[in-house]
Amino acid sequence: MTDILGYAKKGMMVNARELFDDMVERNVVSWTAMVAGYANSGDITSAKELFDEMPVRNSVTWTAMIAGYGKCGDVIKAVEVFDQIPACDHSAWAAMITCYGHNGYAREAIEMYKRMRKLNVKADEVSLVGLISACTQIGDVEMGNSIADQMEESSCNQSPVVSNALIHMHAKCGSIDGALNEFKNMFEKDVVSYSALITALADHGRANEALELFSRMQKDGVEPNQVTFVGVLNACSHAGLVHEGRKYFEMMTNIHGISPSTEHFACMVDILGRAGHIEEAYKLITDNVGIIDTGVNSSSRASQGLHRLREGGVWGALLGACRVHGNVELGEIAAKHLFEIEPENTGNYLLLASIYTSANRWDDAARMRKMMCEIGIQKSPGRSWVSNKD
DNA sequence: ATAGGGTTAG
Numbered sequence: 001m002t003d004i005l006g007y008a009k010k011g012m013m014v015n016a017r018e019l020f021d022d023m024v025e026r027n028v029v030s031w032t033a034m035v036a037g038y039a040n041s042g043d044i045t046s047a048k049e050l051f052d053e054m055p056v057r058n059s060v061t062w063t064a065m066i067a068g069y070g071k072c073g074d075v076i077k078a079v080e081v082f083d084q085i086p087a088c089d090h091s092a093w094a095a096m097i098t099c100y101g102h103n104g105y106a107r108e109a110i111e112m113y114k115r116m117r118k119l120n121v122k123a124d125e126v127s128l129v130g131l132i133s134a135c136t137q138i139g140d141v142e143m144g145n146s147i148a149d150q151m152e153e154s155s156c157n158q159s160p161v162v163s164n165a166l167i168h169m170h171a172k173c174g175s176i177d178g179a180l181n182e183f184k185n186m187f188e189k190d191v192v193s194y195s196a197l198i199t200a201l202a203d204h205g206r207a208n209e210a211l212e213l214f215s216r217m218q219k220d221g222v223e224p225n226q227v228t229f230v231g232v233l234n235a236c237s238h239a240g241l242v243h244e245g246r247k248y249f250e251m252m253t254n255i256h257g258i259s260p261s262t263e264h265f266a267c268m269v270d271i272l273g274r275a276g277h278i279e280e281a282y283k284l285i286t287d288n289v290g291i292i293d294t295g296v297n298s299s300s301r302a303s304q305g306l307h308r309l310r311e312g313g314v315w316g317a318l319l320g321a322c323r324v325h326g327n328v329e330l331g332e333i334a335a336k337h338l339f340e341i342e343p344e345n346t347g348n349y350l351l352l353a354s355i356y357t358s359a360n361r362w363d364d365a366a367r368m369r370k371m372m373c374e375i376g377i378q379k380s381p382g383r384s385w386v387s388n389k390d
Numbered sequence: 391a392t393a394g395g396g397t398t399a400g
Contacts, residue, residue, distance in 0.1 A: 066393090133395080192396055195398080229398090
């Protein structure tokens with residue numbers, strides 16, 4: 001039994017299933033562990049099969065199914081499950097709020113939260129985090145400001161996860177002071193707290209403070225992760241700190257054993273390129289094209305599209321640098337990749353056109369603008385046909 | 391015992 005739970009938790013569903021099939025005395029916990037295991041590994045079909053077969057379900061089972069549909073983006077099915085729950089508890093509400101938020105329905109998530117409170121269901125940490133996350137998405141400061149009271153009431157004002165979500169919300173909604181304040185009042189700051197605030201400071205143009213915070217994080221003995229370093233490198237990029245950028249990149253790989261992801265490469269290309277080290281930036285890409293292409297942190301839910309988008313970030317950074325420094329040769333190479341990766345992004349044509357213009361290559365610049373127009377024309381009639389039909 | 395949550399994205 002303990003083995004099944006272990007395998008299911010790790011997503012090793014073939015092993016878990018073997019043991020489960022041989023099991024004599026299954027109970028609601030082993031059934032639910034299987035359902036949740038399938039749902040978490042993205043196999044919602046198998047999860048649903050077992051869910052339908054199982055003789056007894058409990059609130060954990062229902063919640064796992066909602067989250068499973070949420071994870072694969074099927075909000076309709078998640079709502080169906082939610083509506084069928086015989087006795088809906090706070091966890092089911094929390095899963096539904098989260099499901100809406102994660103799929104871009106921030107307003108629905110907030111409405112769901114309000115409905116829950118109207119029925120006197122108590123908010124818990126998870127529903128609060130879902131609410132905060134939704135408020136962050138649409139910049140609902142008013143709702144965000146009411147969260148402090150909710151926290152008192154649900155007695156999770158000391159939850160690090162809730163506080164981390166609040167740091168992010170304040171930062172994204174423009175209140176860096178709010179983020180700093182939330183951070184200051186935390187009892188136990190973890191890697192996410194530091195990473196969120198480092199990123200926030202970097203985004204707000206306060207690179208030195210971001211790097212100071214990184215030093216303090218190390219003094220406090222909190223181990224940085226790959227997200228932390230994206231923030232740190234972003235700070236270097238905004239402040240034009242080439243030497244420091246190189247130093248942190250090496251520190252990340254050599255001391256902390258973190259293999260650089262496409263985001264890290266994009267930051268480095270940006271740092272080097274802005275400073276005029278365009279050849280070096282280009283070499284960084286070509287030397288690591290295997291890593292950048294496949295992505296080292298490819299999670300199971302990372303789609304092909306996501307990778308291509310990320311790869312675009314690297315070439316996009318190079319193209320931007322080529323424009324600043326007027327490098328036609330590498331600008332053409334970067335643009336060529338971008339035209340393939342994201343042909344619909346007209347900004348890339350404009351950037352290359354601008355590079356040509358700076359080099360007095362008017363004909364080439366005109367050719368780019370023409371290509372851009374053709375793409376715009378190809379796109380819009382297609383759209384209006386679709387919308388005219390319904 | 392089994393579930394749901396926070397930090398990267400130019």
